[in-house]
Amino acid sequence: MTNGTDASGASVEGAMTFRQIARETIRFVLSELKPKGKLLTPFNVITGVIILSGLVMIAVRFAYGLGAVSNLSQNYPWGIWIGFDVVTGVAFAGGAYILTFVVHILKIKKFEPIVRVTVLNGFLAYVFYAGALLLDLGRPWNVINPIIGNAFGLSSVLFLVAWHFLLYMICEFLEFSPAVAEWLHWPKARRILEGLTTGAVIFGITLSTLHQSGLGALFLLAPTKVHPLWYSGNIPVMFFVSSIFAGLSMVMIESFFTKKAFKDRIGHELHAAHDSILLGLGKGAVGALFAYIFLKLIDFVHYKQWAYLDTPMGYWYLFEIVGFVLLPTALFLQAIRKRSPRLVQFTAFLTAAGVILNRLNVSVIGFKWYETVRYYPSFYEIWITLAIISMELWVFRWVILRMPVFGVPHEVVEEKTAEDLEVVTWKASVL
Amino acid sequence: MTISRRNFLKVAGAAGGALLAGGASPARAAQSPQTSAGGVEFNGMLIDTTKCIGCRACEEACNEANKLPKPKVSFSTESVFEETRDTTTGAYTVVNRFQNGKNPEEPVFVRKQCMHCNQPACASACLCRAMEKTKEAAVIYHKDRCMGCRYCMVACPFDIPRFEYDSPTPFVWKCIFCNERQMRGEQPACSEACPTGATLFGKKRDLLEIARSRIYSEPDKYLHKIYGEHEVGGTGWLYLIGQPEEKLGLKTNLPTTPYPELTSGFLYGVPLVFVLWPSLLIGLNYLIKDSKVGETKEASHDERD
Numbered sequence: 001m002t003n004g005t006d007a008s009g010a011s012v013e014g015a016m017t018f019r020q021i022a023r024e025t026i027r028f029v030l031s032e033l034k035p036k037g038k039l040l041t042p043f044n045v046i047t048g049v050i051i052l053s054g055l056v057m058i059a060v061r062f063a064y065g066l067g068a069v070s071n072l073s074q075n076y077p078w079g080i081w082i083g084f085d086v087v088t089g090v091a092f093a094g095g096a097y098i099l100t101f102v103v104h105i106l107k108i109k110k111f112e113p114i115v116r117v118t119v120l121n122g123f124l125a126y127v128f129y130a131g132a133l134l135l136d137l138g139r140p141w142n143v144i145n146p147i148i149g150n151a152f153g154l155s156s157v158l159f160l161v162a163w164h165f166l167l168y169m170i171c172e173f174l175e176f177s178p179a180v181a182e183w184l185h186w187p188k189a190r191r192i193l194e195g196l197t198t199g200a201v202i203f204g205i206t207l208s209t210l211h212q213s214g215l216g217a218l219f220l221l222a223p224t225k226v227h228p229l230w231y232s233g234n235i236p237v238m239f240f241v242s243s244i245f246a247g248l249s250m251v252m253i254e255s256f257f258t259k260k261a262f263k264d265r266i267g268h269e270l271h272a273a274h275d276s277i278l279l280g281l282g283k284g285a286v287g288a289l290f291a292y293i294f295l296k297l298i299d300f301v302h303y304k305q306w307a308y309l310d311t312p313m314g315y316w317y318l319f320e321i322v323g324f325v326l327l328p329t330a331l332f333l334q335a336i337r338k339r340s341p342r343l344v345q346f347t348a349f350l351t352a353a354g355v356i357l358n359r360l361n362v363s364v365i366g367f368k369w370y371e372t373v374r375y376y377p378s379f380y381e382i383w384i385t386l387a388i389i390s391m392e393l394w395v396f397r398w399v400i401l402r403m404p405v406f407g408v409p410h411e412v413v414e415e416k417t418a419e420d421l422e423v424v425t426w427k428a429s430v431l
Numbered sequence: 432m433t434i435s436r437r438n439f440l441k442v443a444g445a446a447g448g449a450l451l452a453g454g455a456s457p458a459r460a461a462q463s464p465q466t467s468a469g470g471v472e473f474n475g476m477l478i479d480t481t482k483c484i485g486c487r488a489c490e491e492a493c494n495e496a497n498k499l500p501k502p503k504v505s506f507s508t509e510s511v512f513e514e515t516r517d518t519t520t521g522a523y524t525v526v527n528r529f530q531n532g533k534n535p536e537e538p539v540f541v542r543k544q545c546m547h548c549n550q551p552a553c554a555s556a557c558l559c560r561a562m563e564k565t566k567e568a569a570v571i572y573h574k575d576r577c578m579g580c581r582y583c584m585v586a587c588p589f590d591i592p593r594f595e596y597d598s599p600t601p602f603v604w605k606c607i608f609c610n611e612r613q614m615r616g617e618q619p620a621c622s623e624a625c626p627t628g629a630t631l632f633g634k635k636r637d638l639l640e641i642a643r644s645r646i647y648s649e650p651d652k653y654l655h656k657i658y659g660e661h662e663v664g665g666t667g668w669l670y671l672i673g674q675p676e677e678k679l680g681l682k683t684n685l686p687t688t689p690y691p692e693l694t695s696g697f698l699y700g701v702p703l704v705f706v707l708w709p710s711l712l713i714g715l716n717y718l719i720k721d722s723k724v725g726e727t728k729e730a731s732h733d734e735r736d
Contacts, residue, residue: 205712
């Protein structure tokens, strides 16, 4: 790390210090790996059991094939591992590209305290939910084929999405890496990595635009299978626009939990500005919701969708649009007018539920709605999904409790005593 | 009757027109190409559902030619027709029995297998080119490339690719038009085995002419359409049918658009976004940086409590 410049000088001293740094870093990381706080909390026990049993199920899946744990069939090749874990999970990870745009490009300082946690959330969402894709792949070891170039399927939307997942994970890691460098006490590395942030942000926003919409574009190839109320040539644009309010509402939900669970880790800045930040996020979400409503309206007229309204799927469609798009818009407007952060937070939950509903309607519920034998997720599919979410929460907590994520001033991150760290407890009961 | 007479004349006229123009009418060619990009004539298969007797010789020949697992019941067992079967990982083609609307005494038998689209959805969906359209017509599968994502199954308008859900190292299976036999100059096993000519192998251009002339000479026997001529931009396998496709287990309401065109608009947008977004964002970044420097410090705190 440090002797990058004087490597040609081959100074023994440089090598020694490098080795020392490496040794110290390893020792530090090993000490940090140990759990902090009480081990036997309800949260730990429940998620621990879910993760362990989930791992067993994953082992069964790899030993006996997808059919052993999932309800997938020849008629329904994609289930909730794609429809929920990947398609919905990635939409919720959209908060990272929105907030990096607002803070690093538009330079709106107000949202700076929550950028790191949002990027961390986004990064982990990609690692775990896009990682869940590997469980769903029949031959996951071949996942490198479209990457190493022995088989480039350039005409495939999925090719684009796969590449963008990979590149965007790198971008998000770069955006978060200054926090890692601070944690490791690598000031030089931190300076270098911080210099890369703007580039990573610009590249990351571009990638996000394309793969958020690309997830919708995947379904363009199924015009006879996705229900006409959800199928549209605009589906990529709608996925992109809805990823804005999906991401923003996830940031609000996340702040709802972290504010309680990690009270001690939250910096003064964030504490003071929390309500104002929430209202700001609500305003952003409302803008995107309006754009989305207009897109839906255009589709409704263009594709003459009213013909389907008076059917069971039509009622379901109205349920989604009225209950989880129009209502949240109205509630956000009300919350902003009354300056009520609580109502903003409540509406965020409603909006997020709407995004889940929408993504599942496109990819699972409205997919081949005409079949007599329908797909529904198996117990194992749901359980493994829960295990993946639990794993993500564990890693999230691990990082939060160690790295300066919540707007803690950089200077503060110096030597910490063991007692200091012990003070930090995980208030799991909230979750 | 008059309607069918008019339709018949239309079909005959179109067929005649195609003959006169030597099949090179650009408008037709644009809608449903009969050659691959390199100018190689597509091979095809003509299924005449009125000729099929349900002997399942095609199933048996397919099973042998592709070394598929032997089925539990022999190929001469007629009881399999009691339910509508689907292709499986071990059966690339199946024959099903349907009621004959015109003559209930004589059922209709219809094959099901990969249609070998001119512009296959599966090949355009595949991110590692495991599904590939050869220049001769076959849509083949490279098992070494496949990662098992099953997007081909989502995309396929005919629901043909079959995935091995019960295997830890699964592949996707479907009819590959006996590509190796074709490369050797032989015809596919099923058409070779067909005793009645219900499955007929040939150049797609010739098969379309044969199909039209059959409709021409027996206008009451056939519907005046060739299933697969325009569906999803044209398929390599064509069906002559005597009753509507929905009564024969064939997919209905398929668009005439070739499926790759459904995503090409989005994919063309990708390089645009890659050029425009970074330039706009870099510009915006500089613009705001400059304006922030110009402002006094208090302006950076734009929030009010």
